[in-house]
Amino acid sequence: MIDLHTHILPGIDDGSPSLEESLAMADMAVNSGVDTIVATSHACSNNVNTQRYWDAYQQLKDALEKRHIPLKLICGMEIFLTEDALEAIENKSLLSINNTKYLLVEFDFEEEAWVAEYYLQILKEAGYHPIIAHPERYHFMQRDPSLAYYWVQQDYVLQANKDSILGRFGSNCQRLAIEFLNHNLIQVVASDAHGIRRRTPRMNGIQALLKNEFSPLYANMFLNENPRRIIQGEEVYTFPPRLF
Ligand SMILES: [Fe+2]
Numbered sequence: 370m371i372d373l374h375t376h377i378l379p380g381i382d383d384g385s386p387s388l389e390e391s392l393a394m395a396d397m398a399v400n401s402g403v404d405t406i407v408a409t410s411h412a413c414s415n416n417v418n419t420q421r422y423w424d425a426y427q428q429l430k431d432a433l434e435k436r437h438i439p440l441k442l443i444c445g446m447e448i449f450l451t452e453d454a455l456e457a458i459e460n461k462s463l464l465s466i467n468n469t470k471y472l473l474v475e476f477d478f479e480e481e482a483w484v485a486e487y488y489l490q491i492l493k494e495a496g497y498h499p500i501i502a503h504p505e506r507y508h509f510m511q512r513d514p515s516l517a518y519y520w521v522q523q524d525y526v527l528q529a530n531k532d533s534i535l536g537r538f539g540s541n542c543q544r545l546a547i548e549f550l551n552h553n554l555i556q557v558v559a560s561d562a563h564g565i566r567r568r569t570p571r572m573n574g575i576q577a578l579l580k581n582e583f584s585p586l587y588a589n590m591f592l593n594e595n596p597r598r599i600i601q602g603e604e605v606y607t608f609p610p611r612l613f
Contacts, residue, residue: 414453
């Protein structure tokens with residue numbers, strides 16, 4: 370599997386606090402069937418130090434090799450969208466996924482839907498493909514889930530968190546994530562892992578659930594094929610979306 374959304378880099382954000390924890394996360398990911406991980410540390414315009422990101426990235430990469438942990442590390446960021454972030458993207462001071470046109474983005478949970486929509490339009494017009502992290506967690510989505518259908522029509526990619534589907538962010542979030550899956554409004558499922566105790570990078574449970582409750586084809590598309598396409602800058606596959 371390819372995990373497209375993780376906070377595995379040590380000491381960069383509220384994810385892994387140390388190299389030891391990052392390596393334990395890597396072990397956990399590998400033991401659950403993951404062979405590639407995208408290190409999407411949090412970024413917004415005023416907290417970003419790209420050099421710090423690359424230092425942590427290299428430190429982890431070297432440690433993985435030294436310990437013979439078979440996990441491929443890919444670069445990226447989870448960009449908190451604001452006006453300033455748009456400017457930073459334009460100045461190329463934030464990282465896309467593996468240097469492609471795909472940007473993993475998130476919003477304030479209390480953001481207005483029209484503001485989120487405005488940011489996404491600007492990115493689209495600039496030639497980017499936004500991947501919306503955990504749509505099921507935003508309040509505006511919980512109020513009006515039909516927006517997800519519109520966003521898929523706009524060619525935005527929707528990435529659900531495995532812990533949302535598994536019910537670890539509460540029942541509202543779980544219900545919405547499952548509804549999105551039932552309506553073919555999700556193209557990627559990722560861990561959004563922050564550590565080894567809570568919000569972990571262990572992906573075998575969600576893989577089994579997607580296989581058994583939906584289909585092996587869905588599991589493969591959301592956990593392997595679409596993440597691979599994104600990393601390679603190719604178009605993602607979307608099962609025919611259904612309106613709410
Ligand atoms: Fe995240």
